[in-house]
Amino acid sequence: MTDTLTPPPLKAPSTVIGPLDWIRKNLFPDWRQGLLTIVVLWLLVRTVPPLIDWLFLDAAWAGDRDDCVAASGACWAFVNARWGQFIYGFYPVEHRWRVDLSMLTLVASIAVLFLPRVAHKGWIITGSFVALPVICFALLHGGPIGLEIVPTDRWGGFMLTLVVAVAGMLGALPIGILLALGRRSQMPAIRIFCVTFIELFRAVPLITVLFMASVMLPLFMPQGFSMDKLLRALIGVALFNGALMAEVVRGGLQAIPKGQFEAATASGMGYWKMMIFVVLPQALRTVIPGLVNTYVAIIKDTTLVLIIGLFDLLGIVQAGIASSDWLAPSVTTSGYVFAGFGFWALCFSLSRYSMYLEGKLNTGRQR
Amino acid sequence: MTRHSHDFQNNLNGTEIMQDAEDIIRIDELNKWYGEFHVLQDINLTVKPGEKIVICGPSGSGKSTLIRCINQLETHQMGVIRIDGQEIHADMKNIEALRAKVGMVFQNFNLYPHLSVLENLTLAQIWVHRVPRREAEERARHYLARVHIPDQAEKFPGQLSGGQQQRVAIARALCTKPQIMLFDEPTSALDPEMIKEVLDVMIELAQEGMTMVCVTHEMGFARKVANRVVFMDGGRIVEEAEPEEFFQNPQTDRGRLFLSQVLEH
Ligand SMILES: Nc1ncnc2c1ncn2[C@@H]1O[C@H](COP(=O)(O)OP(=O)(O)OP(=O)(O)O)[C@@H](O)[C@H]1O
Ligand SMILES: [Mg+2]
Numbered sequence: 001m002t003d004t005l006t007p008p009p010l011k012a013p014s015t016v017i018g019p020l021d022w023i024r025k026n027l028f029p030d031w032r033q034g035l036l037t038i039v040v041l042w043l044l045v046r047t048v049p050p051l052i053d054w055l056f057l058d059a060a061w062a063g064d065r066d067d068c069v070a071a072s073g074a075c076w077a078f079v080n081a082r083w084g085q086f087i088y089g090f091y092p093v094e095h096r097w098r099v100d101l102s103m104l105t106l107v108a109s110i111a112v113l114f115l116p117r118v119a120h121k122g123w124i125i126t127g128s129f130v131a132l133p134v135i136c137f138a139l140l141h142g143g144p145i146g147l148e149i150v151p152t153d154r155w156g157g158f159m160l161t162l163v164v165a166v167a168g169m170l171g172a173l174p175i176g177i178l179l180a181l182g183r184r185s186q187m188p189a190i191r192i193f194c195v196t197f198i199e200l201f202r203a204v205p206l207i208t209v210l211f212m213a214s215v216m217l218p219l220f221m222p223q224g225f226s227m228d229k230l231l232r233a234l235i236g237v238a239l240f241n242g243a244l245m246a247e248v249v250r251g252g253l254q255a256i257p258k259g260q261f262e263a264a265t266a267s268g269m270g271y272w273k274m275m276i277f278v279v280l281p282q283a284l285r286t287v288i289p290g291l292v293n294t295y296v297a298i299i300k301d302t303t304l305v306l307i308i309g310l311f312d313l314l315g316i317v318q319a320g321i322a323s324s325d326w327l328a329p330s331v332t333t334s335g336y337v338f339a340g341f342g343f344w345a346l347c348f349s350l351s352r353y354s355m356y357l358e359g360k361l362n363t364g365r366q367r
Numbered sequence: 368m369t370r371h372s373h374d375f376q377n378n379l380n381g382t383e384i385m386q387d388a389e390d391i392i393r394i395d396e397l398n399k400w401y402g403e404f405h406v407l408q409d410i411n412l413t414v415k416p417g418e419k420i421v422i423c424g425p426s427g428s429g430k431s432t433l434i435r436c437i438n439q440l441e442t443h444q445m446g447v448i449r450i451d452g453q454e455i456h457a458d459m460k461n462i463e464a465l466r467a468k469v470g471m472v473f474q475n476f477n478l479y480p481h482l483s484v485l486e487n488l489t490l491a492q493i494w495v496h497r498v499p500r501r502e503a504e505e506r507a508r509h510y511l512a513r514v515h516i517p518d519q520a521e522k523f524p525g526q527l528s529g530g531q532q533q534r535v536a537i538a539r540a541l542c543t544k545p546q547i548m549l550f551d552e553p554t555s556a557l558d559p560e561m562i563k564e565v566l567d568v569m570i571e572l573a574q575e576g577m578t579m580v581c582v583t584h585e586m587g588f589a590r591k592v593a594n595r596v597v598f599m600d601g602g603r604i605v606e607e608a609e610p611e612e613f614f615q616n617p618q619t620d621r622g623r624l625f626l627s628q629v630l631e632h
Contacts, residue, residue, distance in 0.1 A: 257477075259477035260479065262477060263471075263473065263477035263478075263479070264479075265440060266469070266471040267466070267467070267471075267491035267539075267540070267543065268466045268467030268496075269463065269491065269495055270463050277490055277494060278490075282479075282481050
């Protein structure tokens with residue numbers, strides 16, 4: 001659309017200003033704002049340098065308990081000494097490469113999501129996320145593919161946190177989608193089942209669900225049939241979060257205009273084709289913030305498996321703190337700071353990723 | 368077209384209706400209620416292949432409901448609707464196959480906003496009609512050219528004007544090679560300058576021999592292409608006549624009143 005008669009467009013006025021101008025404009029626009037700036041600066045001066053001292057300058061980076069007691073800062077020597085345990089739990093040292101390989105598989109599946117628009121991308125993503133748990137379980141547990149079996153009670157630390165979190169996320173989404181669809185179903189039996197399921201699991205704390213899974217469930221199992229404790233916990237986490245997810249997804253389904261259902265129906269699509277190709281892609285897109293909220297909650301809730309005797313990252317750090325050869329106040333603080341940082345890094349990357357996803361999915365598609 | 372005469376023996380009323388072998392749509396004694404509200408009353412309508420029917424009438428007279436019954440977006444409680452000789456009812460097993468014979472264009476376009484124009488056009492071809500992707504895309508581009516927007520295939524619906532969106536919607540419906548096209552007020556959500564581009568496409572389609580049932584108040588369009596105008600009021604078909612006859616000399620007071628209101632502005 002080049003019209004020779006229209007004058008050339010005006011250039012946007014320059015927004016580049018000098019540093020002094022910037023300071024005056026943003027930090028001291030009037031006396032009230034200026035006062036706030038000064039208070040905040042004073043708070044920063046009081047807190048940041050001591051924090052840096054504690055975290056880095058005064059910290060004990062190597063050695064044993066005595067070095068830590070001598071140092072006035074954090075005790076990273078403790079984290080250093082227990083690093084292997086924090087990451088791999090009680091997984092046999094000679095088999096740790098299997099854990100590494102599993103984590104690599106996980107990273108690869110996530111990388112698939114970053115693919116540019118290619119044909120069949122939806123199927124590639126779905127396929128890789130169906131394959132992921134199978135491959136990882138085969139690697140971690142061993143057995144069928146000729147690897148030595150590592151029973152799940154030897155799993156622990158960051159690796160167990162990842163296992164519980166990823167299984168919870170991968171399980172919760174399809175369960176949530178099915179429950180949300182079922183709750184809107186025309187068939188009363190399905191609808192009542194889904195409503196009951198959602199309301200039941202939503203109204204109970206996750207701890208209760210985990211207890212039920214680990215203590216009660218075996219009582220109802222048929223004689224001679226036993227299920228792995230970790231597996232039971234994973235199922236509990238997936239079902240619980242599936243119920244939460246269902247309500248998030250239902251919100252998205254309700255936001256889809258009736259015309260979309262009608263257009264799909266009129267073109268000859270049946271219920272499932274309509275849902276898979278027209279409704280769910282739009283519904284899930286609108287609820288990405290809610291989905292990520294649930295996902296972050298899943299990551300943080302993995303710490304609760306401690307109460308049924310599984311040692312996730314936090315659990316194993318706590319166990320390390322309590323061991324007699326590392327009893328010291330700075331060890332306790334450092335351990336919790338380290339565990340906290342681990343969870344923060346996981347959740348923060350997840351939320352960054354979701355922001356990236358939202359931006360990517362929105363380009364050019366607003367109505 | 369194959370005929371299965373034994374299919375026609377039973378209809379919901381149990382009465383036997385002789386099927387005119389030429390009808391592509393045949394509606395007999397159609398009645399529909401929304402709760403207690405009798406929205407369609409004793410509708411009888413037949414459409415032969417290649418015919419263009421324009422349905423008009425005041426707001427709330429049941430035009431949309433009638434046209435949506437033809438592909439069973441709405442279910443009816445009494446009467447029989449046959450498409451190409453086959454009775455259509457929402458409870459039937461292969462309803463999707465029958466729906467695929469009927470293309471529909473909506474007032475609000477109802478394009479899929481998360482898919483590109485090309486994907487909008489190939490979706491039903493690939494997943495309902497099992498057309499190979501390459502062929503589906505070829506066909507999509509062919510129909511985009513026919514609605515005069517060959518260069519918008521990669522855009523998303525939100526990036527197009529209303530008139531362009533409606534033409535994409537027409538192309539989308541045509542892609543699956545329907546035998547009948549239904550239009551429910553295709554131009555009434557459009558700005559005046561865009562109405563013409565959509566009507567032009569519809570006129571071309573009519574001239575190529577497509578069977579069309581259009582709910583529209585575009586009287587110029589009706590004059591130009593319609594074989595019959597069906598005037599509805601209060602859930603009934605009040606008049607059914609050739610366009611010139613209906614416009615020059617409506618037989619009912621309600622028809623006259625309606626025409627005076629439509630033609631006034
Ligand atoms: N889902 C529904 N439930 C109850 N009543 C409905 C429903 N849909 C439509 N109606 C009523 O049925 C009547 C016919 O509606 P319909 O949409 O067929 O009218 P129309 O002739 O297409 O009108 P317009 O020109 O405004 O589109 C109206 O009185 C409307 O209020
Ligand atoms: Mg209408």
